[in-house]
Amino acid sequence: MKPLLWAILLCPFLSYSQLSITGAGTYTVDFDNTVSGVNNGQFQGAGLNNSPSAGQLDSDAWKVLGLSDGDTFFGGIFEGGDYSRGASQGGVVNGGIYAFETATGNYSLGIQPSVADFTPGDFVLRIQNKSGTVINELGLDYDIKVLNNEDRSSSFNFSWSVDDINYTSVGALDYVSPTTADQPPIWVTEHKNTTITNLNVANNGYLYLKWSSDDAGGTSGSRDEFGLDNIVISGIVLPVELVSFSASAKEGQINLEWETASELQNREFQVEHSPDGTNFRQIGSLPGHGTSTETHRYAFTHYTPSSGTNYYRLKQVDEDGTFSYSKIVSVRMQSAEHTVVYYNASAHEIDVRFSEEQQEDALLLVFDLSGRQLIDSKIAAGSTVARLTLPDVNPGMYIVQLRQRNKVENTRLVVNP
Known part of the structure; x- marks a missing residue:
């Protein structure tokens, strides 16, 4: 590879x-x-x-x-x-x-x-x-x-x-x-x-x-x-012989899996994501197995994918810092119903309003930009609004995510000083 x-x-x-x-x-x-x-x-x-x-x-x-x-x-x-x-x-x-x-x-x-x-x-x-x-x-x-x-x-x-x-x-x-x-x-x-x-x-x-x-x-x-x-x-010499690399959507998140048949001086895999297939950014990494002739399997979960098609690639990095990219894989996330997010700074609360009643149970989550989950709350079918208490957080950008089976919608939330 x-x-x-x-x-x-x-x-x-x-x-x-x-x-x-x-x-x-x-x-x-x-x-x-x-x-x-x-x-x-x-x-x-x-x-x-x-x-x-x-x-x-x-x-x-x-x-x-x-x-x-x-x-x-x-x-x-x-x-x-x-x-x-x-x-x-x-x-x-x-x-x-x-x-x-x-x-x-x-x-x-x-x-x-x-x-x-x-x-x-x-x-x-x-x-x-x-x-x-x-x-x-x-x-x-x-x-x-x-x-x-x-x-x-x-x-x-x-x-x-x-x-x-x-x-x-x-x-x-x-x-x-x-x-x-x-x-x-x-x-x-x-x-x-x-x-x-x-x-x-x-x-x-x-x-x-x-x-x-x-x-x-x-x-x-x-x-x-x-x-x-x-x-x-x-x-x-292929420092890493990549046998497979795949992506699949499940419950509003995307699971990446790959397998190597052999590795040579492999320091790590960096996982990169793109919403358009062109502009990629790193969303995580997993350590490699150095030099090995055994089969190794890796798994990584992207908890905050974009609505629509998500693109992924692996950046394989050697011990000496040289690197190469894998092929690009993609998976489509269907959009959930449109949501609007309001933030009440004095009460540290988030109001989430849906454009219509939810037809099935959903999960509402809040992440910071590093991907760290701050809140998760179950939303019952038939709801048109949800209110969540946001713990003390620093000013900045956050992601409010609504998950419904294989549907997901991410909405940005700005917390001002």
Whole structure:
């Protein structure tokens, strides 16, 4: 809920453990700076390790498939051979994992495909949801670095999964390098971005991002070199997932009810009312449940609704003060018979006169502008006038309300000094 949108921050859960989604923000993996749970220092093509040394990837977050030395797996140690070909500016011969320096001081997670390596092959990044709620959407940006130095084309495509078994391809992100080599070959950048929807990653669940490559064109010669860089993960977390919100009239008052399926850092709900659907004011509030994955139900009663249609919305406020609005719900209150109110200051009495006899029993109430009830008195059917004693009150504006089943009429009363 918040039919609002919030970004996802990827932060370390433990030092050198997989990447964890914990709150709001964005995170960039550029392979030049340490990202706990992803890489230790600037990547130098030095292999994968679950406790990475400088220049290595964290194997709790990464696995690589399709190498002739064997597939890696999460949490393992993979050093030497195809797993650690070192740093290079490109133009290499041996297949395997490199740290390609595509610009001065700018390194990427690189691969040199060959007959036996990465044809096909995959880079897989594992992320754990530690936000305390369900994640349904994720924003993703990344750069493909391409050195098109061979007369042969290769693909570099993206897909995602929540179980590391069944993957969903995102065709709009597909890339194929040109079959004809550039002259002279230089590193070029292909920027890609998307929003992944319908994720439904439960709290403590996992999300897997996969980049895959294979031969795409040409039948002979070596293959182009690729680098993956500047991965930016952001997203949409609904701090409050609002399941329902409704309003109903009963006995001259309006009852509001709503239900949440999960909450994230939810400080409170502020209830707002409007007689015209445009100009809203707060009429009350209820505390939220902070962060919770349980169902919670809320109820609020508006004792002084307007005659005609009443409009309501919820203002959901986070612990940090950010807020969002719910949809607007409305309910109509029929007007009661017209009433006229007189105030006798010396006797502290209110005379209420009805335009015609009351056809049924009614209830007469007086409220101050904060909604605090001061008086309630039953009016019998057949009455044309009622007299109430008003307790000592401060000068100001008050509301005299006549209730009849689902009919209500509010009349303003001014008490002068």
